[in-house]
Amino acid sequence: MTVVNIMVGGPEDLIPYDQLNHYPGVWLGVDLGATRLLNHGIVPVVALGDFDSSTNAQFDAVVAQVADVRTCSPIKDETDTQLALTIALQEYNATQINLFGATGGRLDQLLANLYSVLRDPYRLALPKLRLIDTQNVVTWFEPGTYQVEQLPTMQYLAFVGITGVDNLTIQDAKYNLAPFSSAMPISWSSNEFVGQPVTFSFTTGIVMVIQSHD
Amino acid sequence: MTVVNIMVGGPEDLIPYDQLNHYPGVWLGVDLGATRLLNHGIVPVVALGDFDSSTNAQFDAVVAQVADVRTCSPIKDETDTQLALTIALQEYNATQINLFGATGGRLDQLLANLYSVLRDPYRLALPKLRLIDTQNVVTWFEPGTYQVEQLPTMQYLAFVGITGVDNLTIQDAKYNLAPFSSAMPISWSSNEFVGQPVTFSFTTGIVMVIQSHD
Structure with missing residues (x-):
């Protein structure tokens, strides 16, 4: 099983930080999610996003520590989370994808995350995806x-x-x-x-x- | 305009308590939502639910202060929130319904709330409903x-x-x-x-x- 874990930027109190080290596999950090991983001793293999919710200092720290940083425009049809799904599937051949930090806060972003796997090319991730927060596991x-x-x-x-x-x-x-x-x-x-x-x-x-x- | 406000039992940090007194109209308290209203100086016209998430002391306080308390079985096809929608429509002739405390925590309950108005008899509430939390307003x-x-x-x-x-x-x-x-x-x-x-x-x-x- 090839596990890829994705951390995005949802409210921190819903992220099960005490369990993150129990998950095998590599990590992808989306926007502020990359900073959060570094703050908890996890270095993601890729950091991606428009980083508009990161401070300059946070972004500089990501660039200094993460080997593969990809800055993408906020004006695009796919969300940063969808881009991370594509990387997990195409570049890391994920057979299981765990998504953290994808709940709480803005409901439009939560629904975009829940709906991500309903259409191509992210549909390939559908049977592999688990959304995990402190109270819920979604498959x-x-x-x-x-x-x-x-x-x-x-x-x-x-x-x-x-x-x-x-x-x-x-x-x-x-x-x-x-x-x-x-x-x-x-x-x-x-x-x-x-x-x-x-x-x-x-x-x-x-x-x-x-x-x-x- | 006849406004009916409904308070249900979602996580407290997402409820805009500082704004509640600005909303006109009567209040319905669902389960622990009734206790929360009383704690903030609002006496609901109806309290309903199975009250399984309320302590005995909380339930006794609801019975002491609320004129119309309706205890319903947890084994039923409609959720407590749906029952509150029916009361708002049929008994209070609501033209606008504001739903608070319906986000955060369990995602199955959030989705049940978002989907409530998709089918009869709650469909009548669809154009009247607003879901409100500290970060979102949904119509x-x-x-x-x-x-x-x-x-x-x-x-x-x-x-x-x-x-x-x-x-x-x-x-x-x-x-x-x-x-x-x-x-x-x-x-x-x-x-x-x-x-x-x-x-x-x-x-x-x-x-x-x-x-x-x-």
Whole structure:
């Protein structure tokens, strides 16, 4: 497994700093995310962004310590996070991508992050991406049948049709779901595990699975 | 205009407590949101929820101070926030609904709140709802042509196709958009005003407009 971790610039209190050293693989630092990694003793292999949220001193420190710094224009169709996904896939052949610092603060940026993997070329990252903050782990699924196991410290389980979805079925959970179809997005929140893996399936659409705790 | 304000139980640091008294209209308190209102000198007309995140002392204080307390089972198809939307619409004939405490923390609950107005009977609340936190104001739109004005203190403007969307067009903004269609959700984030109202239109789907600041 080739793990690439991406740190972006969301609010610091949602980043699980005490766990970062437990994640294998290389790091990419997006904008202020690069500074945060350096502040926590992690040197990213690439730092990228327009760095408009970094001070000059922060940017100079990034240039001094990171071998590969890529400054990109803020006027572009892809977000910095999407650019990082492309680097993870094309240059580092990631089989798993962990995204940190992508929640909290501006909701437009959170939604851009959640939607990033819905269209080409970032769609290739969809089955590989995990968004992680102090309370949530988010994964994305294309149609199929899957089993999901409870993560340590997580109490709640949610199935989110981020697009319309057909025949979403949930088994072996606290609240099961008979085949459900909807043209509209829906968040089936606050489900729970009951001591065994939960099985779910669907035939069209994209479903996010979110494990969380209060 | 009949304004109904709803306070739910999201993380406290995202609730603009210093502004709450500026909002006209009655208040509904959902679960721990009722306690928070009382702590800030606001007595809701209705308190509702399963109150499983409230202590016994908090619940007793709610019962002592709020004339209409409705305890509901956690095992139900609608969320407490959806139930509050129904009360706002049916019992208080709301023409504007402000939702506070609905962001931060668990992402499944945030998404359930963003998606609440996509289906009946809550769809009636769609053009009336504003979700407000310390950094964001979110509104929802059905197909049509609209003008949006910059809110005080807000720097960024985003158009989010929360469903597929056809012919989304943005004019008079920093970054304009020619007619754009997509079957997948998309967040056009980090746009800005340039001193005049921004005009946008679309022909199918549901679009959220988010104004925000860092």
